[in-house]
Amino acid sequence: MLKTVIFWPAIAQVALILVGYVYLFCARLAAVGSGAVTSTDFAPGEEPAESAAGRRHLANQFELPMLFFVVIGFLFLIDGISILELALAWLFVAARLLHTIGSLKGPLTLRHSSFFAAFLLVVALWVDLAIRIL
Template sequence: MLKTAILWPAIAQFALIALCYLWLGITRRGAVASGAVPSTDFPPGVAEPQASATARRHLANQFELPLLFFVVIGFLFGVNGASILELVVAWLFVASRVVHTIASLNGPLALRHLSFLVGFLLVGFLWLDLAVRIL
């Protein structure tokens, strides 16, 4: 039961990333509809409205630290290394990413930094835990 339960936080993290894609689409559609950009083409380096640029940068961020999370979850699954502790830490990571998303899109900078630090420490713990398990 716990072996597959560790996959649910990864699925939830994917859902968060999917929502970030949706938000990017909404902001870009709004930019085109308002006439802020001349077409639906958003090439890199071209100025785009602030909301769209913020959503784009945040989506890119979802493929940095969360990538390390997905990998360690896969390894923990592979070595049958999921206990209640790893499951709780994985869900806390997802919660930290939700807070980070909210703070990145419209919250205070200090909250964004704190939520990133918490998430980083949680992923670091999962990697350390994995290393101890395979010794």
């Protein structure tokens, strides 16, 4: 298998993060346009709910996904890419997609369960890396 294929889930995760930026921009633009805020100063606690949800979600994209990006890079460097790592990586992205839906529009249980699934998947990738370098 071509080892660079592992970068496609990483690229998909980046695309998901970029969607978060677009969502936040649109939410803030709508808030200013509707007069919900009088300026473009969106201080925490003073911004509309949709903007606050987008901001919190975007901040979350720089927590657990960062561990994902690092482990993908390490696995690539040691030639540790197989169908297992590729499947785990795509499942992580799918879980993060569900987390995005749950965070921005869906039920709280979807956000929690998808975060936990993504957490377990990134742990599995790190355990896999540890086993490969033993």
